Amino acid sequence: MTRKAGILTLTIFLFTVTLVPVKAQTTLTFVTWKPSEPQLWDEIIARFESHYPDIKIRREIGPHSSTQFHDLLTQKLKNRDPEIDIFFMDVVWPAEFASAGWALSLDSFFSQEERQKFLSGAIAPNTYKGHIYGLPLFIDVGLLYYRRDLLEKYGFSVPRTWQELVSQAEFILKQEKDHQLTLKGYSGQFKQYEGLVCNMLEFIKSHGGAILLLNDGRALDAVRFVRDEIIGKIAPRGVLYYEEPESLALFIQGNAIFHRNWPYAWREFSDPTKSRIAGKVGIAPLPHFPGERSASTLGGWQLGISKFSRHPQGAWKFIDFVGSPEIQKLIALKIGKAPTRKELYQVPEILTQNPQFKVKQAFFGADPRPITPVYSLISHVLQSYFSQVISDPKSDIRTLADRATEEMRYYLSWEREQ
Amino acid sequence: MSPTKKKTFFSCLIIGVVFLYLIPYMWFGLASFKSQRTLTAIPPVIYTHQLTLHSYHVAFQQKDLLLYLKNSAIVAILATLGSIALGVLAAYPLARLKIRGKNLFLLLFLTVSMFPQMALVGPIWRIMRTLGWLNTYQGLIFPYITLTLPLAVWILVRFFEQLPQEIEEAALVDGCTPLKALWKVILPLAAPGVFTAAILIFIYAWNEFFFALLIMTYPARHTLPVGIALFPGEYTMPWGEIAAASVVATIPLICLVLFCERYIISGLTAGAVKG
Amino acid sequence: MGEGAVKRAAFPYLLLSPAFLFVVTLAFFPIAYSFWLSLHRIVFVLPHLGESFIGLENFARLLQDTRAWQALKFTLLFVGTTTLSELFLGLLLALALHQPIFGRGLIRAIILIPWAIPTVVSSQMWRFLFNDQYGFLNLLFFGNHPELYRAFLAEPISAMVAVMAVDIWKTTPFCALILLAGLQTIPQELYEAAKVDGAGRWRQFVHITLPMLRPTIVLALLFRTLDAFRVFDSIYVMTQGGPADATLVLQFYGYKKMFAEGLLGYGAAISVVIFLFSLVVSIFYLRLIFLKK
Numbered sequence: 001m002t003r004k005a006g007i008l009t010l011t012i013f014l015f016t017v018t019l020v021p022v023k024a025q026t027t028l029t030f031v032t033w034k035p036s037e038p039q040l041w042d043e044i045i046a047r048f049e050s051h052y053p054d055i056k057i058r059r060e061i062g063p064h065s066s067t068q069f070h071d072l073l074t075q076k077l078k079n080r081d082p083e084i085d086i087f088f089m090d091v092v093w094p095a096e097f098a099s100a101g102w103a104l105s106l107d108s109f110f111s112q113e114e115r116q117k118f119l120s121g122a123i124a125p126n127t128y129k130g131h132i133y134g135l136p137l138f139i140d141v142g143l144l145y146y147r148r149d150l151l152e153k154y155g156f157s158v159p160r161t162w163q164e165l166v167s168q169a170e171f172i173l174k175q176e177k178d179h180q181l182t183l184k185g186y187s188g189q190f191k192q193y194e195g196l197v198c199n200m201l202e203f204i205k206s207h208g209g210a211i212l213l214l215n216d217g218r219a220l221d222a223v224r225f226v227r228d229e230i231i232g233k234i235a236p237r238g239v240l241y242y243e244e245p246e247s248l249a250l251f252i253q254g255n256a257i258f259h260r261n262w263p264y265a266w267r268e269f270s271d272p273t274k275s276r277i278a279g280k281v282g283i284a285p286l287p288h289f290p291g292e293r294s295a296s297t298l299g300g301w302q303l304g305i306s307k308f309s310r311h312p313q314g315a316w317k318f319i320d321f322v323g324s325p326e327i328q329k330l331i332a333l334k335i336g337k338a339p340t341r342k343e344l345y346q347v348p349e350i351l352t353q354n355p356q357f358k359v360k361q362a363f364f365g366a367d368p369r370p371i372t373p374v375y376s377l378i379s380h381v382l383q384s385y386f387s388q389v390i391s392d393p394k395s396d397i398r399t400l401a402d403r404a405t406e407e408m409r410y411y412l413s414w415e416r417e418q
Numbered sequence: 419m420s421p422t423k424k425k426t427f428f429s430c431l432i433i434g435v436v437f438l439y440l441i442p443y444m445w446f447g448l449a450s451f452k453s454q455r456t457l458t459a460i461p462p463v464i465y466t467h468q469l470t471l472h473s474y475h476v477a478f479q480q481k482d483l484l485l486y487l488k489n490s491a492i493v494a495i496l497a498t499l500g501s502i503a504l505g506v507l508a509a510y511p512l513a514r515l516k517i518r519g520k521n522l523f524l525l526l527f528l529t530v531s532m533f534p535q536m537a538l539v540g541p542i543w544r545i546m547r548t549l550g551w552l553n554t555y556q557g558l559i560f561p562y563i564t565l566t567l568p569l570a571v572w573i574l575v576r577f578f579e580q581l582p583q584e585i586e587e588a589a590l591v592d593g594c595t596p597l598k599a600l601w602k603v604i605l606p607l608a609a610p611g612v613f614t615a616a617i618l619i620f621i622y623a624w625n626e627f628f629f630a631l632l633i634m635t636y637p638a639r640h641t642l643p644v645g646i647a648l649f650p651g652e653y654t655m656p657w658g659e660i661a662a663a664s665v666v667a668t669i670p671l672i673c674l675v676l677f678c679e680r681y682i683i684s685g686l687t688a689g690a691v692k693g
Numbered sequence: 694m695g696e697g698a699v700k701r702a703a704f705p706y707l708l709l710s711p712a713f714l715f716v717v718t719l720a721f722f723p724i725a726y727s728f729w730l731s732l733h734r735i736v737f738v739l740p741h742l743g744e745s746f747i748g749l750e751n752f753a754r755l756l757q758d759t760r761a762w763q764a765l766k767f768t769l770l771f772v773g774t775t776t777l778s779e780l781f782l783g784l785l786l787a788l789a790l791h792q793p794i795f796g797r798g799l800i801r802a803i804i805l806i807p808w809a810i811p812t813v814v815s816s817q818m819w820r821f822l823f824n825d826q827y828g829f830l831n832l833l834f835f836g837n838h839p840e841l842y843r844a845f846l847a848e849p850i851s852a853m854v855a856v857m858a859v860d861i862w863k864t865t866p867f868c869a870l871i872l873l874a875g876l877q878t879i880p881q882e883l884y885e886a887a888k889v890d891g892a893g894r895w896r897q898f899v900h901i902t903l904p905m906l907r908p909t910i911v912l913a914l915l916f917r918t919l920d921a922f923r924v925f926d927s928i929y930v931m932t933q934g935g936p937a938d939a940t941l942v943l944q945f946y947g948y949k950k951m952f953a954e955g956l957l958g959y960g961a962a963i964s965v966v967i968f969l970f971s972l973v974v975s976i977f978y979l980r981l982i983f984l985k986k
Contacts, residue, residue, distance in 0.1 A: 031635075036651040038480065060635040063647040068631060071952050075632045078737065079544060100738045100955070182460055182826075182839040192935025238825030238844035240936050241852070245655035249458035250826055264653055274454045373738040376953045384760065388937040391849065414739055432789045436800055442862070443806055445829045446818045461839045462832045508712035511705030523709065525979075530720040531919045532971035533727070534944045536951060537964035541723035564719040567712055569916055573871070576912055580878055596704065614874040617805075618867065625811045627926055643811035657821055664810050664818065671809040675802035 026314050027056045031073055031087040033064045040334045048321050055314050066090050066194065077102040077306065085309040086318055089134050089302045091125050091368065092194075092375045097304060098128035099373035099415075104305040105131045109316040122340040125368045126302055133304055135323045138337035140262040140299030141362040142202050145269070147257050148282035150176075158284045159258075162206070162225065165287050169234040169257050180255075185234025187247045187256040192387035195243055197369060197379055198297040199260060200226065200386045205295030205367050206288035212370060212378075212408055214385065214401040222289070224397055227390045240391050252277060260286065262299060266356045267336045283356045298366035300340070338363060377411045450474065450661035457657050473658035474666075477649075483663055485638070486645030491670060492555055493630075493641055494623035497562035501619045502612065504563065505570030510600050512571070513578035514586065524575065531568040535628065538565075543632055553636045561629055566619040573618075577611025578604060613678040620674060642667055724968075730961035737955030744958075751962035761963070764941040771857055771942060772921040778861045780914055783868025790869070791876045801873075808866045816930035819859050820846070849939030852932055856940050859927060864920075868913045875909030876902070908982055915978045922971050943967050 035041045045057050062072040070093070076084050077097070089097060097103035110132050115123050122136035146158065150172055159165035169185030176183050189195035201211050203226050209218035231239065239247065244261060251259035252269060254276045259265070272278045285294040303322060305315040321327065328339040332350045338357055342364075344350055351357055370378055385404035389395045449457055451469040477483045511517050512524065542561050543552075551557035581604060589599040605612060627643040634640055640648070646663050649656055734747045755761050790801055807815065822829045825844035835841040845851045879902065887897050925944045928934060934941035934949075943963060951960025 033652075034637075034648040036654070059637065061637045061640070061648065062635065063631075063644070064650055064652045065647070067953060068647060072631055072635060074737075074952070074955075075540075075543060076635075079547065081547070096738045096955075099740075101740055191933070192937065193933050236825060236844065237847050240847035241844065241932070244653035245650075246824060246826075248653075249824075250460075253458055253460050253826070255460055255826065262653060268654075276455070374736075374954075376738075376955070380949060380954065383935075384938055387935050391847070391936045414736065414742065417739075417742060428789065428792050432792075432800065435786075435789070436804060439804065439862070440806065442818070442822055442829070443810075445822065449821070458827045460826045461837050461842075462827045462829055464832070504712040504715060507708045511708045515705040515708075516702075517705045517709070523713075525975075527712075527716060528915075528919075528975060529724070529968075529972070530716055531916065532922075532975065533720075533724050533968050534923045534925075534947060534964045536925065536944055536948050537727040537961060538720065538723040540951075540957075541726050542719055545719065545722075560715070561719055564715050567716060571712065572912060572916070573874075576908055577874075577878070610874040610877045614870055617870065621805070621809055624809065625926075627811065627813045643813050646811065646814050655817070660814065660817055664814050667811070667814070668806050668809050671805065672802045675805055676798055 025054050025056060026311050027058050028085040028311055028314055028318060029058050029060055029083055030318070031060045031062065031076070031084050033069055033088065034061050037335050040331065044322060044327055044330070047327075048318060051321065052314075052317055055317065057318065060084070074102070077308075080308045081306075082308045082310055084306050085311055085315040087304055087306065088137075089304050091136075091139075091298060091300045091302065092371075092379070094126045094134045094302060094304065095128045095371050096373045096375060098131070098133045102307055103133040104307045104309065104312055105133060106135065106305065106316070107131050109320070110135060117342060118340050119342055119364060121298055121364065121366045121368065122300065125298070125371050128371070128373075134302030135304075135319050136300060136302045136340040137323055137328070138300050138331065139340055139363065139366065140264070140338065141359075141366045142198060142260055142286055142296040143263060143265075143356055143359060143362055144284045144286045145251065145259040145261060145265060146282050146284065147254075147277065147280055149280040150257055151282070158282065159287050161290050162203070162229070162287045163290070165258060166229045166234055172257055173234065182255050184236045184250065184256045186230055186239075186258045186260075187235065187242070187250040188230075188239055188260040189242050189244055189247050190231065190235075190239045190387075190390060191241045191243055192383050193243060194379060194383070196386050197382045198299065200382070201297045201367060201369060202260070202286055202295045206286065206292055208289070208292045211382065212405070212412075214405045214408075215398065220397055220401060223386070223389055223401070225289075227393065227395065227397075231390050232393060240387075263338050263354070263356045264336060266354065283359060285359050285362050294361065296362040296366045298368045300338075332357075372412060372415065374411045374414060378408050381407045381411070446661050447665050449657055450665050452658060454656075454658060473656075473662040476656075477659045477662045477666070481649060481659065481663070482637070482640075482645065483666060486640055486642045487667065487670065489555075489634070489639055489645075490624055490642040490667075493558050493562065494620050496555065497559045497566065497623040498616050498620045500559060500563045501566045501570045502616055505567060505574050505615065506600070506605070506612070508567075509571050509574030509578055510604065513575045514581075514583075514604075515596075524572070527568045527571050530565065535565065539629060539632060542629070546633060553634055553639050555639075557633050558630060558641070561633075562619075562623045562626065566622055569622075570615045570619060573611050573615040574608065577608040581607050617675060617678055621671070624671065727961045727964050730958055731965050733958040735955075735957040737957060747958070751959050752966075754959070755962055755966065760938060760941065761943075761946060763938055764943045764946040765966075767853065767939070767941060768922065768924075768943045770853070771860070771924060772918055774857050775860045775864070775921050776914060776917045778857075779865045779868045779917055780910065782861065782865045783872055783913065784910075786865060786869040787872035787876055790873055801870075804866045804869065807863045812863070812926035813930050815863060816859070816927045819855075819927075820931055823855055846932060847936060849937055852936055852940050856927060856931060859931070860921075860924065863927075864917065868917060871913040871916075872906065872909055875906050875912075879905045911978055911982045915975060918974055918978070919971050922967055922974075 049056060062069045073087055094103065118136060119139065122139050126132055126134035126136060154172055154175065156168050159168055173183060173185055188199050190199060203222040204211050204219045207218045207222040209216055209222055213219060247259065248261060248265055248268060250256045252275045269275045269281045270278050286296055288294045303319045305312055305319065309315055325341055325344060328341055329344055329347065329350065331337050332339050332344065333353060336354050345357060345363065357363060369375065372378065381404050385400055389397050389400055450473050452466060453468055453470050453472065456463050456466050456468060512520050546552050546557045585603055586599055589603045594602065625643065630641045630644045634644060646660060649659050649663065731751055732746060732748055733744050735744045736742050786804065790797060823845045825831065825842050825847065826839065831842040845855045883901050884897055887901060923944050924942055925948065928940055928942055928945045932940045934945055944967060947960045947963035950956045950963060
């Protein structure tokens, strides 16, 4: 009797146990780049996993180079790889990814109310045809760094217009010729690559022009100014092949008066083991042309979910977690990346460590590059055009601008094709 | 000029040329010992007392250099062995046996080298994915074998062709099967060609970047070129660490070549055939 | 009896088949696919446009693409200059290393260093060396006078020269190695016989070395040319085709179209063009060996 009862109990027990749903563990694949500060991301992921014990994050790592990362990522998405769930997108990719059908629309996850808490300039590039496809995690904006000690020495205040900057630089260069033969006036990024578009956008926008209308008078003048006044006069010819590292090196070795770069540069200058100018650097918004306002190109990275992901809800949990105020604050403090939540720009701790974030007009009013799925085609045309014009002192700007504008118009027309 | 004078003259000349040739590399090697601040000093600083091993430390500790070396070594060695094996098997009949359309076959192999790798990446990636071979060693080894076979086959055909008919016939008369004759007689005599091809294939596999970038995306599987491409930050270029990694990366190669050295020279025994 | 003969006749093909199989699946199929793609219009980022068959329209557009012509011109210049230089310098190097000098093995290993460093790494190294402020080359040419330093990669012409020079520096060992192996197979007796006949070193070189080396020279030339047509890594890292598209080469242009812009059909058409050029050049070289034979 007891044996039968025992077997019955056991059977019932086993039955109930197997019927109770065991929480399956989901693994999400996160395509990201190799972090310069691995501990930070290890910590973020550890925190997430402890918060959500049934989700594990597995990382696939690509290079930081935007083009290489793009190649790696799109190779998987083109082939509808269900293995990836979350990925980073450069600020100019969401429209492309949305149109191509690679990124999942986040409308149902990312409420309008929540979006209001983010910088509107950061949300805009993530939207395409009225839907949102990415959560901006950090932003970059163009800033002017200058040698405060040199400006003070000659009684100059921070230049407000580009013309002022050029004349200040010329004056200082002439005066300093005896002590420092190698001093240059301006250091920026003018190599034929995406950074060139960022630099030139700032000149064109701050002259009241638009980058898609290159043959408009204001854009032409801005480009001519760069060719003749900046490259021709106060910047070394070398800037025509500088990316961020080279242009920074010139400034950090004390050999440039003015420097245009992203917010990350501040940390480099302030580190005495790397920099010869620690403590001598000032930060300001970029100059503009008379009668216009300062422009600052928007950069940064966003998190998106793959359309082919099998775990969109889980993926959103991760994105939401990483984009939360606590984590964004952690990122800002640990590696100095500018957050995308408006409230964090009031936090004293963040601002003391990163004084460059105080240039509110740059962070809150940054200018995005054209938001279109065919941006890479547009960008290549722009890169070609700018590089041709500014590297040749005798370039025929008008003709080249006409051609480039026409070519961009042609590519943009594809969007409307049936 | 007397023979010894000639020898020393040539020795000095060669050493001089080699030295000059390597100056860029030596400068870069020196960079691996400099601090970040001195690396971009203007004007450049040749010698500084502030030499540091920091770059090596970072490259090994933080940046998994050993892992990349291991992955590259596995892929390159296996790809070389595979390519040489298949190449020998293909070159032997093409060079010494009766095959109809020999020139056509050679041309077909050559066409692989005429097509830009860029165009092959997409379809090959898809094939590897279908086979489930993404992020596996074979997923990279098989494409590398395919891409290096033309060179292997052509070099080996050239070297096999030169060997006189008699040796083979002698071996067959002695009772060897054709394959045994290949292994015991032909290969040793064609050693310079075989080892030259091996070095060229190894270095190709060691160097290759784009396929590796797209096929090996797991951190545990990155090969050296991809690994070093991971060194730069978003806007920073750690010259010191890249230099350190380059220095370390060339050491296995030097060892490999030194190892293959003996076999390349052994071709001088071609004289033995005449006897 | 007949069975044995069949086996013997099939044997060569059997040996050939593994290699051939590899090449068919992993190379011919992708190549054929590329040809097929080049006849379509594909814009990855705008899927609503579909993937229509457009025949040779991609090629027609290529003919009018000024950037493509510019890339072609520089590619041809690149191929011609680097291949011939590498062959010439490689031959010198091979001849020098053929001498029985002390430490020959080590030197042979050392000269491979430039070529052994992954191209993407050595290109970064050259960017560092060519720098206009802290670059070693400027130090070498102009010493401690930074005001005289030049920005090699910033000017179109010097950038082109720089890119070619880097390739020559890097790849000469490749030619040297192949030619050296070729030199090893020239029987010593020929030289001894010539010496007995009273021929000097130069005559020995012209009448023995060069002719015996010809097939190897053509081999090195052939593969170097094919590789030069497909140059990619160094442009990708050093100049990205700039400044002002001066160092744009065909494969890099094709890469931009295919991968960055998602114009798969157009990019495939560029690949086909590279293939055709390579084919023509190869046939030219091959005739060189086969004719004289």
